[in-house]
Amino acid sequence: MNDFVFTPAPQPSLPVVGSQQRFPVGRVFCVGRNYPWSDGQPRTAPLFFMKPASAVIEAHGEIAYPPHTEEFCHEIELVVAIGSGGADIPEGQALAHVWGYAAGLDLTRRDLQRAAKQAGLPWEGAKAFDGSAPVSAIQPVGDQGHPQRGAVWLQVNGTERQRSYLQSQLWSVAQLISQLSATITLLPGDLIMTGTPEGVAALQPGDLISAGVDGVGQIEVRVAPRAAPTEHFQRETQHD
Template sequence: MTCTSYVFTPEPQVSLPVAGSDERFPVGRVFCVGRNYPWPGASEEKPEAPVFFMKPASAVVEAVGEVIFPPMTDEFCHEIELVVAIGKAGAAIDQADALQHVWGYAAGLDLTRRDIQMRVKSAGMAWEMAKVFEGAAPITTVVPVAQVAHPQRGALWLNVNGQERQRSTLQEQIFSVSEVISLLSRLVPLRPGDLIMTGTPHGVGPLSPGDVISAGIDGVAELEMRVGARP
């Protein structure tokens, strides 16, 4: 058997803990959905498809301990989201079959440098760097479908220092999990290990060093983290 030689030692495989198991879920790509809940002032007409963007797997960290405060921002914001963990590959998946590709679910934070996002968005430029930085995607333990089924009605919420900032229910999603999987799989074949962060309700707000974030999705997972110091 040939041993592959690298020019430097590769980074370890990014992974997340699995509920009730010593095994871990290996993370591949991280897809994200923009504006998948009703927001005040937004059009009530359902768009033809969600807006998708990505975070690298290297942005994923376990949702425990400290939130890393990123550089180059004065408006560092939280977004609580249902995370879908894909366990079965597929392309152009029918919506009726989409949930068969789900391995499990988690809760996650899509952390954002909102000032960067708004500045470059208003100039018509890509806002990837608003979403990509160290620790930009804290995610809880992944709960297998066998334990949690397919949550569709639970509440998702986020508090900062005990004050509620975000609250909605999964049934308020503009695009359901099955729709998101089906539509995304028509753009790119899905692979085991892919994560899909399915969007956040309104109430997104800024974070300051020392803030305590508590958040969760009923029946799935909860998290508590403290915001670290500015770099």
């Protein structure tokens, strides 16, 4: 019997395609700007940030419109599921550490992210809220291999907003794993969200999101109605 001071939260996990087993989710690492955008931002070393495992939800049904934002935005991404850990993983050996792949949404409170950037502050308030990482069922590498080509796309209410291709990524999956593992020891269960194409835009309650990564996974979710702000937040807003 474990002597915890309270009952631990359930282990976050995701379904596995073609199996009754589930993939236990550890940490979630995200990559900023891994596709060419028309603003001409130069290629630099990958920018990594994190979401908690508790932000990961299965990508179906409704997703909540988060509080404290007026600019709730979508970002469709290839998700890498790590099956064996390691530090300082050579690029040539990196794909051997991948257990599978999925499609995921890096949901963002863009107005909070913009304010954090301007103030030189961390992005957690914009990125790490509840339900901010809807992810499809994971495709095992043993069944599908490593996707090298294919479209990464997103539609809202039938209108396409994002489209690029895996072969257009600035940093490959192997490069991302190698560079990330140079700074932190990767562990089984870690997820890497590999960045989004341009076309990021705001969502509204009732919007239907259809998105996917060809050959990997597809997502269809609807944005739920906004919850009423808490009394505490209303008082703070009126005071400001």
